Amino acid sequence: MxxxxxxxxxxxxxxxxxxxxxxxxxxxxxxxxxxxxxxxxxxxxxxxxxxxxxxxxxxxxxxxxxxxGFVDCHIHAPQCAQIGLGLDMPLLEWLNTYTFPLEAKFADQEFARKVYNQVVKTTLRCGTTLASYFGTNHKDSTLILAKEALQLGQRALIGKVCSDCNIPDFYRETCEESIKATEAYISDFKSLKTKLVQPIITPRFAVSCDKDLLSGLGNIANKHDLHIQTHISESIAEIEFVHEIFSKSYAQVYDDAKLLTKKTVLAHAVHLEDDEIKLISSRGSSVAHCPASNTMLSSGLCDIFRLLNQGIKVGLGTDVSGGNSMSIQDAILRAMDVSHHLEFVKKQHIKGCENTKPSSSVEYKPLDYKQAIYLATLGGAQALALDHVTGxxxxxxxxxxxxxxxxxxxxxxxxxxxxxxxxxxxxxxxxxxxxxxxxxxxxxxxxxxxxxxxxxxx
Missing domain, CATH: 2.30.40.10 (Urease, subunit C, domain 1)
Structure with missing residues (x-):
């Protein structure tokens, strides 16, 4: 009725x-x-x-x-099983110590079903009506996540993760295996016959994908007009690794592979160069701001107004389990915290330290609760290119x-x-x-x- x-x-x-x-x-x-x-x-x-x-x-x-409803633009569904662990480590160490070994266990589909059922129930209980989920490298287990979201009634974008280098051997795919499994995953998705849950192309990040894999995924996304999600410029060490591998900027690596589109959401974007911001903005791609994980993994403070002022759409992500809460309401509070901390950095003068004198030209107003609610709802829907449907x-x-x-x-x-x-x-x-x-x-x-x-x- x-x-x-x-x-x-x-x-x-x-x-x-x-x-x-x-x-x-x-x-x-x-x-x-x-x-x-x-x-x-x-x-x-x-x-x-x-x-x-x-x-x-x-x-x-x-x-x-x-x-x-709340929109979570970036959450790793399998990592909910390790939430709260290793958050005193830098990003790359945390991945190798906790994340890759855990995600490898999702080859077990019963294990996946048990975890994913609780993930969707918990995020719904926290008010997340739309989530963009990373799964694992496993096609069939990631499809289980899609089925759980559909059965429980959550709107979601769900991606089979792709990675073929610079990760442990026990969790590595070849480029050919990853592309073939992604195509099969998209085909399997059609059997669900729903618009509520959709597939999303998911290269883990440039560090773990070689040039051929990135290009192959870009071709698949363009062929099927699919959403794309990945990470960008989360930590300094990660950015240096990308430069070492590709000899170009993080954003340019993705653009060369045709992965920067109007349906692309990039998690973190903490340390983007000005040219990268211009490139991302020109492509209509978006950013998922993940304040909790950026803080806990010591990645840095993301100035979202620097992105918004250049026309980049921004939403919020819990980034579990780099973040320690599955609640976007918590992400709202963390986003405001980070914005206030940036205000301190930009304006505060520490007595006795001449090099901390703020610039008189600094004009910065921190995020307020109304703006933060926008990021958590309509802003998130815009970042996921679903604002014509929800938000x-x-x-x-x-x-x-x-x-x-x-x-x-x-x-x-x-x-x-x-x-x-x-x-x-x-x-x-x-x-x-x-x-x-x-x-x-x-x-x-x-x-x-x-x-x-x-x-x-x-």
Whole structure:
């Protein structure tokens, strides 16, 4: 049955355009598509053109609000089994010590099924309605991840990882094996007969793929018009390794292989050169900002405004298990932390240290919570080239949404807050509820999750 949600609603239309309806509505049809959204006044006008008996009306309480689902632009599904381990190591050491041995175990399909079922359930419970997953080198196990996402109702891009060099022998493919398995993976995907879950071409990173493999994957992506995901410029040591192998910039390596497209998302992008930013922007490729893993693996501080100001689309990624949380809400907080830390670096003067004097020309405002919500919703959908489908409550998109209830599990005094804010406007009250959820709430406040209009079990 078609549905109408009535109550407090928030979403974004752009980085600096945060829209709130204190007494609004979202109407969705029987196919889960949004047919109207707006204020109470707009509802009265729209309602006159409808047969209201065709709709189930769902009224939100004053403690509840509706927002778009979270988008995780970069998460390694198999690594969820090692979450929290090795986070005191630099990237390349961490990969060899923990990640490659674990991912090799996904040759066991029963092991894969057990892990992937929990991964999808957990991310849905955390409010992730769209995820871009790295699988492993194993075609059949990665297809299991696709089936789990589809069965549980999560929108996802899912990639069979490709790597043929500079990784342990026990986890290495040949170039021919990787290309053949990728083609077979795409073919197998067609049997799922769904648009909710899609394949994505996934070279692990330039360090672990030779020139022929990168070019072969670029050809496959272009042949089938597929999404592409990989890593770029995560750590200094990694970048130096890429230069040693290819004698050119990281971005140029990918561009030469035709891997920089309007459907490409690049994770990290911490240390891009100016020319690389111009190249990525000109190709319409995007960046997945992964603040937790960039910090924990000592990779660096990514200045996302440097990217955004050059026209690059940016979303957020948990980058589990380089990141230690499967929650995009946590990534929102980490993104704001990193932005504030960058402000300190750009502006702070340490007493007694002349070389730390800030430049008078520095103009930097850190990320605020509204902008961070944009990155976690519409920005993420744009980064994954799926903003025509999801990301906000614009008419024609599919209804991917979270029902937030701030009266649940009042661990941070949601209830006591209401006793002293009664003299504020309704809009300010709603914005403060949103802030409460973002800063001190958690997944227990996410009481309903909808994907394509269907409530999924969390």
């Amino acid at each position: 078609a549905k109408i949600f009535r109550g407090q609603i928030v979403h974004t239309r752009a980085l600096n355009e945060f829209e709130v309806f204190t007494n609004g509505f979202v109407a969705i049809d029987t196919n889960g598509k949004i047919i109207s959204c707006g204020s109470d006044t707009e509802y009265e006008s729209w309602n006159k053109t409808q047969n209201i008996n065709d709709f189930e009306i769902i009224y939100l309480t004053p403690d509840q609000f509706l927002m778009p 906000n409550f614009v008419t024609g998109k599919e209804f991917d949404a979270l029902l937030i209830d701030t009266s649940k599990y009042p661990l941070h005094n949601f209830d006591s807050y209401k006793t002293w804010n009664q003299d504020k406007s309704e809009e300010i009250k709603l914005l403060e509820l949103v802030q409460k959820f973002i800063y001190v709430g958690d997944e227990r406040n996410i009481v309903k999750v909808f994907v394509a209009g269907v409530q999924v079990k969390v």
